[in-house]
Each structure stands twice: as C-alpha cells, then as structure tokens.
Amino acid sequence: MMKTKRLVIIRHGKSSWKDEELEDIERPLKERAFNDAELVTTAYKAGVRHNFTAFTSPAVRAHETSKLIAHQLKDHIKSLKVEDGLYTFSPSTLLDFIKNLPDDIDNVMLFGHNPAITEVVNQIGSEFFQNVPTTGLVEIHFKKSHWSEIDKGETQLFLFPKNLR
Numbered sequence: 311m312m313k314t315k316r317l318v319i320i321r322h323g324k325s326s327w328k329d330e331e332l333e334d335i336e337r338p339l340k341e342r343a344f345n346d347a348e349l350v351t352t353a354y355k356a357g358v359r360h361n362f363t364a365f366t367s368p369a370v371r372a373h374e375t376s377k378l379i380a381h382q383l384k385d386h387i388k389s390l391k392v393e394d395g396l397y398t399f400s401p402s403t404l405l406d407f408i409k410n411l412p413d414d415i416d417n418v419m420l421f422g423h424n425p426a427i428t429e430v431v432n433q434i435g436s437e438f439f440q441n442v443p444t445t446g447l448v449e450i451h452f453k454k455s456h457w458s459e460i461d462k463g464e465t466q467l468f469l470f471p472k473n474l475r
Contacts, residue, residue: 312453312454313453313455314416315417315451315452315457315463316360316418316449316452317408317434317449317460318417318418318419318447318448319419319420319422319427319431319448319449320419320420320421320446320448321421321423321424321427321442322422323340323342323371323374323375323444324343324444325337325339325340326338326339334369335370336369337369337371338371338374339370339371339375343371343374343375343444343445347375347379347445348378348382349445349474350445350446350447350470350474351379352382353469353474354383354467355386360386360416360417361386361387361417362417362418362419363387363388363389363391363415363417364387364388364390364419364420365390365391365393365407365418365419366390366392366393366421366422367392367397367423368393368394368396368397372396372397372421372422373392373421375421376390376421379419387419395407396422397422397423398423398426399423399425400426401425401426401429401430401433404420404422404430407420408460409458409460410457413455413456413457428440428441431448431465434460434462434463435448435450435463435464435465436450436463439468442468443471445470446469447468447469448468449465451463451466
C-alpha cells in the first residue's frame with residue numbers, strides 16, 4: 311500500500327545581528343521571532359492530525375525556533391533532534407538529508423536556513439515561493455513509501471507570519 315510522507319519545513323526565526331563578534335552559528339533570535347513562532351504555531355495547531363519527528367540545525371537561531379514550536383506542539387512532536395547536517399545553505403545538501411531520512415518515519419518537521427529551504431520547497435513542492443520568510447512553514451506531502459523516492463510532492467499548506475499578523 312502506498313504511504314504518504316509528510317514534510318514540514320520551517321525556516322528559523324528572525325535573528326539578531328546586534329553582536330557582530332558572534333559566529334553565524336551562534337546568532338540568537340530577535341524578539342519578533344517569539345511572536346512569529348506563536349502566530350505560525352497557533353495557525354498550524356488547528357489542523358495538526360499527525361505526530362512528527364523533528365530535526366533542527368544546531369545554529370542557535372534554528373534550535374531556539376525549533377524548541378519554541380515543539381513546545382507549543384508538544385502533543386504532536388515525538389522527538390526533536392539536533393542534526394549538524396541541517397546547518398546548511400545548500401539546497402542539494404538539504405535534499406540529500408531529506409532523501410536519507412529513515413523510512414519508518416512518515417511525518418518529519420525540519421528547521422533550517424535559506425536559501426536552501428526556499429530552493430528545496432520550490433523543487434519538491436507544487437507551489438512556487440519567491441522567498442520562504444523567517445519562521446515560514448511549508449508542508450508538502452508525497453505519495454511515496456521511501457524518502458529516497460521523493461520528487462514532486464503536493465504543497466498542502468504554507469504559513470508565513472506576515473499573513474497572520
């Protein structure tokens with residue numbers, strides 16, 4: 311029987327450039343990111359029917375975003391794992407990560423970075439986005455049994471903070 315793989319990709323929240331001494335990976339979230347995460351999660355929570363395994367980039371801004379959203383969706387997040395491979399701006403690296411996900415996981419939530427996120431959702435989804443904004447969420451479904459087989463899926467939903475304010 312054909313299964314459905316569900317992929318929710320979320321770009322990290324708006325980050326702070328205040329401390330110029332910080333390495334890119336260490337940049338924290340700006341205050342606005344906390345409000346944006348709540349807006350997106352509240353809108354998303356209304357329709358959640360599945361439990362997700364979540365993976366995040368180790369970058370502070372992505373990891374903080376993932377913890378905020380996972381906390382609000384706690385009944386629907388089975389686990390949250392930090393994955394060094396998600397600290398990437400490369401679409402091909404992000405796509406490789408997705409295609410190598412374990413097949414026993416059907417519902418995945420990823421937290422990462424642009425331009426990789428925008429390029430990947432445009433490549434594997436059915437909607438085109440000029441830019442997935444910070445704290446933007448895109449959900450794509452694939453009628454596939456194996457992550458390695460995903461190509462063009464169906465974009466089910468996108469939630470961008472500015473559309474929810």
